Amino acid sequence: MTLARARLICLAVFVLALLAVPYVLPAFGATFWVNIVAEILIWSLLAASVNLLLGFTGLLSFGQALYFGFGMYGVALSINNWDVGFLPALVIGIAAASAMAFVTGIFAVRLTWHYFAIITVVFSLIFYFAAMSTKWLTGGDDGLSFSPPPVIEIGDFSLTLADTTAQYYVILVIVAVAFALKALVVNSPLGLNFKAVRENDRRAALIGINVFRTRLAAFVIAGALAGTSGALFAFFGRYASASYMFYHVSGEAIVWAVVGGSGALLGPLFGTGALIVFRELASNFWENYLLAVGAITILVVMFAPRGIAGAWNDMLLALTARGGRSATTAIATAEPAGDAPDHAPTRSNADG
Amino acid sequence: MADLALRLSGVTKRFGGLVAVDDVTIDFPGGQLNAIIGPNGAGKTTLFNLITGETPADAGRIEFAGKDIARLKPHEIVRRGVSRTLQIKSVFGGLTVVDNIRAAVLTHRRIMAPFRLVSSFASVSARTDELIEEVGLTGHHQTLASALSYGDVALLEMALALAAEPKLLLLDEPICGMGPQETERAVAMIKRIAKRVDVILIEHDMEVVFDIADFIMVMAQGGILATGTATEIASNLDVQEAYLGSPEDELAC
Amino acid sequence: MNEFVLALAINGLVWGLIIALIALGLSIIFGLLDVINMAHGDFFMLGTVGGLVIAVSTGSFWLALLIVPLIGLLLGAAIEWLVIRPTVRQASLTIVTTFGLSMIIQEMVRATYGPQPRRMSAPIEGTIPLFGIDYDLYRIAAAIFSALCLAAFFLFLNRTKIGTWIRAVRHDPETATALGIPVTQITAFTFALGTAMALLGGVIAAPITTVEFRTGIDVLPFCFMAVIIGGLGNLQGTVAAAIMLAVLEGLVTSFVDPTTARIASLAFMSAVLLLRPHGLFSGATR
Numbered sequence: 001m002t003l004a005r006a007r008l009i010c011l012a013v014f015v016l017a018l019l020a021v022p023y024v025l026p027a028f029g030a031t032f033w034v035n036i037v038a039e040i041l042i043w044s045l046l047a048a049s050v051n052l053l054l055g056f057t058g059l060l061s062f063g064q065a066l067y068f069g070f071g072m073y074g075v076a077l078s079i080n081n082w083d084v085g086f087l088p089a090l091v092i093g094i095a096a097a098s099a100m101a102f103v104t105g106i107f108a109v110r111l112t113w114h115y116f117a118i119i120t121v122v123f124s125l126i127f128y129f130a131a132m133s134t135k136w137l138t139g140g141d142d143g144l145s146f147s148p149p150p151v152i153e154i155g156d157f158s159l160t161l162a163d164t165t166a167q168y169y170v171i172l173v174i175v176a177v178a179f180a181l182k183a184l185v186v187n188s189p190l191g192l193n194f195k196a197v198r199e200n201d202r203r204a205a206l207i208g209i210n211v212f213r214t215r216l217a218a219f220v221i222a223g224a225l226a227g228t229s230g231a232l233f234a235f236f237g238r239y240a241s242a243s244y245m246f247y248h249v250s251g252e253a254i255v256w257a258v259v260g261g262s263g264a265l266l267g268p269l270f271g272t273g274a275l276i277v278f279r280e281l282a283s284n285f286w287e288n289y290l291l292a293v294g295a296i297t298i299l300v301v302m303f304a305p306r307g308i309a310g311a312w313n314d315m316l317l318a319l320t321a322r323g324g325r326s327a328t329t330a331i332a333t334a335e336p337a338g339d340a341p342d343h344a345p346t347r348s349n350a351d352g
Numbered sequence: 353m354a355d356l357a358l359r360l361s362g363v364t365k366r367f368g369g370l371v372a373v374d375d376v377t378i379d380f381p382g383g384q385l386n387a388i389i390g391p392n393g394a395g396k397t398t399l400f401n402l403i404t405g406e407t408p409a410d411a412g413r414i415e416f417a418g419k420d421i422a423r424l425k426p427h428e429i430v431r432r433g434v435s436r437t438l439q440i441k442s443v444f445g446g447l448t449v450v451d452n453i454r455a456a457v458l459t460h461r462r463i464m465a466p467f468r469l470v471s472s473f474a475s476v477s478a479r480t481d482e483l484i485e486e487v488g489l490t491g492h493h494q495t496l497a498s499a500l501s502y503g504d505v506a507l508l509e510m511a512l513a514l515a516a517e518p519k520l521l522l523l524d525e526p527i528c529g530m531g532p533q534e535t536e537r538a539v540a541m542i543k544r545i546a547k548r549v550d551v552i553l554i555e556h557d558m559e560v561v562f563d564i565a566d567f568i569m570v571m572a573q574g575g576i577l578a579t580g581t582a583t584e585i586a587s588n589l590d591v592q593e594a595y596l597g598s599p600e601d602e603l604a605c
Numbered sequence: 606m607n608e609f610v611l612a613l614a615i616n617g618l619v620w621g622l623i624i625a626l627i628a629l630g631l632s633i634i635f636g637l638l639d640v641i642n643m644a645h646g647d648f649f650m651l652g653t654v655g656g657l658v659i660a661v662s663t664g665s666f667w668l669a670l671l672i673v674p675l676i677g678l679l680l681g682a683a684i685e686w687l688v689i690r691p692t693v694r695q696a697s698l699t700i701v702t703t704f705g706l707s708m709i710i711q712e713m714v715r716a717t718y719g720p721q722p723r724r725m726s727a728p729i730e731g732t733i734p735l736f737g738i739d740y741d742l743y744r745i746a747a748a749i750f751s752a753l754c755l756a757a758f759f760l761f762l763n764r765t766k767i768g769t770w771i772r773a774v775r776h777d778p779e780t781a782t783a784l785g786i787p788v789t790q791i792t793a794f795t796f797a798l799g800t801a802m803a804l805l806g807g808v809i810a811a812p813i814t815t816v817e818f819r820t821g822i823d824v825l826p827f828c829f830m831a832v833i834i835g836g837l838g839n840l841q842g843t844v845a846a847a848i849m850l851a852v853l854e855g856l857v858t859s860f861v862d863p864t865t866a867r868i869a870s871l872a873f874m875s876a877v878l879l880l881r882p883h884g885l886f887s888g889a890t891r
Contacts, residue, residue, distance in 0.1 A: 060697050107879055114641055117700055118829060119878050125826055126871045133864040181467075189458040189473075190466040196455045199444035206404065206442075207456040207512055208430040217466075248822075251643070251704045258701050290712040297705030301698045302691045 003320045010316070011266075018172060022165040031164070036280055038168050040273045041175040042236055045229035046249075047256035047268030048182060049222040054254070055262035056186055057218040058198030059109075062250050063120030066104070066127050067097040067223040069245035071230025073131075073138060076240035079146045086151045090174075090231050097227020098220055105219035109212060112201075121247050131242035143241030146234075161235060171232055178228050183265055185221060194218050255293070259300050261309025270308040356415075357382045357520055357550035358403070363412030363422075365395075365402055372398040374574035376412070380567070385546040387561045388554045389585075390571035391594055396554045397439060399571070400522050404436050405429045416520065435518035439525045439554075441505045443512060445498035449489055452497055452508055453480045456515030479515075487511045487541065503534035510541065514549075521545065523553040527560060539564060562586060570594070608738045610859045615735070617855025619744045619813075621848035622751035623806050627824065628831035628847045629758060629840060630802030636838050637775045637795045640689060640699045644707040645828060646821030648800050651710065652677065652807015653816045654718050657725045666728035666812070673808040674801045681800025685793045707821070714818040722817035747809050754805065755844060762840070771795055775838070827851075830874045836884020846885065 018037070025033045046068055053059040074093030078084050084092070104123050111119055131138045138144060150160040151170055161167040185191050193214045196204040201211050234240045260271020275293060282289035304311055357380040365373040373395045380386045388396050401407040403414055405426040414422040421429050444452045454470060457479050471477070484490055487507040492500065497508060506526065513521060526542060527535045535557075543564055545551065555561050561568065562582040570577040570585060572594045578585060585591055631645045642648075652673050659669035684706065692702045727743035735745070762768040773781045774791050782788050814820065830850055835842030850870055857866040877885060 054697070058697075060700060062700065107875070111878065111882070113697075114635075114639070114700075115878060115882060117641065118833065119875060121826070121829075122871050122875050122878070126868055126875070129864050129868045129871070133862065133868075184469070185466050187469050187471075188466050189463045189468070189470055192451060192455045192458060192470055193464075195447060195451070196444050199446050200442055202406070202438075203442045203444060203512070204455075205406075205426040206430060206436055206438075208427050208459045208516055209455075210425075210427050254701055255704065258698065288712050288716045290708050291716070294705040294708030294712065297708070298688055298692070298702050301695060301702050301705075302688075305695055305698065 001320055003317055006316050006320050007313075014266075015176075022168050034164055034168055036276065038171045038236060040269075040276050041171050042229055042232045043253070043256070043276065044269045044272040045175060045178055045225050045232070046253040047260065047272045048179065049225035049229070050250075050253045050257040051260070051262055051264075051268045052182060052186070052194075052222045052225065053218055054257060055264070055267070056191065056198060057194040057215060058201075059112075059215060059218065060117045060254070061108075061120040061219075061222070062117045062247060062254065063122075063124030064222065064226045064253055065245050065247065065249035066120075066124035067101050067226035068230035068233070068249065069127065069131065069240075069242070070097040070100045071227030072234045072240040072244060073144075073230075074227070075231045075234040076144045076146050077137075079149065080144065085149050085153075086235075089149070090228075090235075093231030093234070094224055094227045097230065098224040101220045101223020101227075102216070105216045105223070109215040109219055121250070124245060124247055124250060128242060128245040128247075131245055138242050139240070141241065141243050143239045143243070145239040148235050148238055167236070171236065174228065174232060178225060179266070179269075182221075182225065186265060190214075190217060255297050258305075259296065259307055261307030261312075263306065264309030264313065267307055267309040270312075274308060355382045356380070357384075357386065357552065359413075359415040360403075361413040361415070363399070363402060363414060364410050365398055365407060366410055371574050373402060373409075376571075376574075376576055378569060378576060378579065380550070380552055380569075382550050384550075384566035385543070385564055386550075386552040386567045386569070387565035388552060388569050388571060389556070389558070389561055390577065393573075394571040395574040396571055397524055398574075400436065400524055400554065403429075403522065404434065430516055430518075433517070433519035434522065435513035435516045435520070436522040437506075437509045437513050437524055437526060439528060441502070441509050443497045443505055443508050446496065448494050448496055449484065449500070449508055450480060450493045453483050453511050453515055456512045457483070460516045483511045483515055486514070488537065503530055503537070506530070506534075506538060507541075510545075514545070518549055520550045520552070523551065523555075525554055525556065527555070527557060535560070607859075610856060611736055612738055612740065613855040613859050614852055615740060616744070617852035618848065619748045619751075620810075620855070621851030622748050622755065623810050624824070624827055624831060624851055625844040625847035626751055626754055626758075626809075627803045627806040628828040628835075628843050629755070630799035630806075631828045632799075632832045632835075632837070632840060632843050633771070633775075633795050634799040635832060637771065638689065638693065638699075638792060640693070640703065640796075642799075643700060643703040643825070644710055644821075645703075645799075645803055646823070646825030647707050647710040648677065648680075648803035648821070649807040649810070649824050650714065650818065650821035651680075652804035652809075653811040653814060653820060654714055654807075654818075655804065656808035656811035657723060657816045658718070660725060660728070660811070669811075670808055674805040677801030677804030678797045680804075681797035682793055684800065685796035689796060690793075711818050711821070718818065720818065722815040724815055725812050727812040741813075743812055747813065751806075751809055754802075758802070759840070767791070767794065826871070830870055833874055834877050834885055839884055842884050 021037050022034050025031065046064060049064050049067070050061065053061050071093040074096035075089045078089045078092045108116060108119050108123065132140050148161050150158040151166070152159045159166050161170065186194070193204070193209055196207070196209060197211050197214050205211050233244070256271040256275055257268050258271065259275060260269065261267030278293070279289065282292060300307060359379050361377050363373055363376045364371070376399065388399070390396055398407065402409045405421065405424050405428070409422050412422065413420045416432065416434060421432065421434070444455065447455070454476060457476050458470070458473070461476070463473065463476070484493065487510050489504060489507050489511065492504065497505065500508060523542065527538050530538060539560055542551065542553070565582060567579070568582060568585045569579045570591050577594055578588050578591050580588070627645070627649050631642060634640055634642050634645070655673040655676060656666070656669045659672055660666040688702055688706060689699065692699055727741070729743040729746055731742045732739040733742050733745060762772060770781070770786045770791050773784070773786055774788050778788055827850070831843050831847035834850065835844070835846030854866045854870060857869065
């Protein structure tokens, strides 16, 4: 079978597994884990925002927690102060995060390399401190609680987040849509521009690409992804807290993105999933499991810089490879921080 | 192709105390293959950088198609019809040959379409295939640019430059580092392209320059030393002296 | 001048000198290895913890003052060899590696030293009258000692062979190799030195701060501010910026709450990054 088909099958299995979670896990007596998977899905969007910037556009942002925070507070504040419904609150959260990404991006994207990373931290710190000190608005460290409105209300029927299963599916659908949109963008002409700028920004300008606008577009889309994550997080936890805007949260998202595979589309899901599952399992019998997380981070960068997704792709490639030697060598020599090719190389379609 | 490929008036660039490009004023005729030659450090590549907007000029006008492009950004200049290749061949290493060229074609056609797949643009794919044929990279569609041989990278870079459908093509040492066979191929391609696009090339290989160039400008120490046809330049004493100062191997790129 | 404000200003000066030491360590690492060391604040924290632990167990703070920087040198060399060198080729990911390192260091301290913040008593008791107020003698001593260390650092960098080699490698690694300078060893030494300086700052600061596993988190942004505002590659600028920022923050805190003061500093740092990325002072080499 071809690599493309193998990947499609894996994707289908993966999606089916996610769909089955609320029914399968409780059968094993692990109802608690349904919420964990929901949490993984939510946080994976934050990792996806890092992944879009780092893996696809070549920008390392250490401040995505800022847009997460805007998404989170967008939801909490609009529900508390204006009593809006579920969908409007979600939209407000995402819009607030995107707008913030646009405004900060105009400045941040002018810088490159380490200076970009530094200024993203600085911006996120400024707003973290601002959020902490305006307790009357944000609840500071203690945070702001709210009761989430029903998701859909048609006549007598209402779908609320109070039901674990319903909540899980709502989150799954939104996250799936977000990833689907990200996949579209990444494989679109705009996405190709992102990759060109990542590979060689001088060459990109010399073929007519407005590098500043391209990077800004990536930054705003990443902000929207982070904002969606924050908005969902607010709904999930029924609360918002300034402590989630601290740079440590941004750092964790980077770790998830890198461990999962920074150049791969679903890398963030794998990384977030692996590390949160690890956290849940390890923290039960080892209080200092963070030591392992730190070690894993370092080891992944040292030995497997293309992360879980990269290793997975390599395995699939090895299993499905037939002929087409130049393509194989070409993929094998691809830069680690670049992406695993997101379209299968042509090879002889020997059999199905 | 215009009567006038490019007009420079008093173009100057200083780096601290060093004058890299010194009050250069020249008209590059259209419809011809123009060359810029000169010893190392003469300011040739800096001049190119000024024309493409990658380095801001301190003074002077750079007129292309009737407009002064001296203060424009590089991508704006490309969009007006000036393309360039670099001395150290520069492409998108982590992307396949097809994606490299597609990026250039899509940009030229101003297609951003964030929610449509790249593969859905049939005319872009067709144009990409055309360009791959033209530069001679047939069969390498799915090869990663970083896996190409040096000569093939140069061809790819040429395809990228051509994708923008330029009216003026700047080639910075296009045959640098090539063996005799690759050189022949490259020179033939340049001659072919020069029939429909204005070309200015920087080159060190005198044989090639005297063979293909209609108009030659000699630079030395940031300024123009001489201009003329190949025969005129070959017999110019000042030019010979400028080159006598530099040993043979320093002329290699 | 109001006594309260004066005391805050002098506090700022004391802290500024200590931070200058730490920030210099960060700057030489950033400047030479091109590594953003997210664990640098935690190195400072290790210095405070080491200082307290050794002082308490041996009864001598002076012993701690001697031993801790040496530990810093060894630790830095080990980390450079084990963690930094293998990942330096993925230049954009060194920030991730050092973040992982930061996690490890914080957790190790939390596991051994414990999560409880502790304070230690000053090794020099008493006050001294200064500009009309009674000021902590230890703080004055700390300031003087830090200033001496700073002077020693610059002497080392400018007058010794190794110091010259460090400056050469920072300026132009290729030429340095051509000149026969052992670039790999100098790189390792620079990281070790930067680490040692952070730990030294930590042990000096131990008696005047709370000692706990999270102190590094606050110190790191401050160090970066000093490095950026002072100008990357401009070591004297970093010192000046550290002192200036600390004194300003100290003064501003007298009429505004610390958080707002911090926000103002960060906003100022953003402005510098965007408008004058080479820092406020001329003399930056990058």
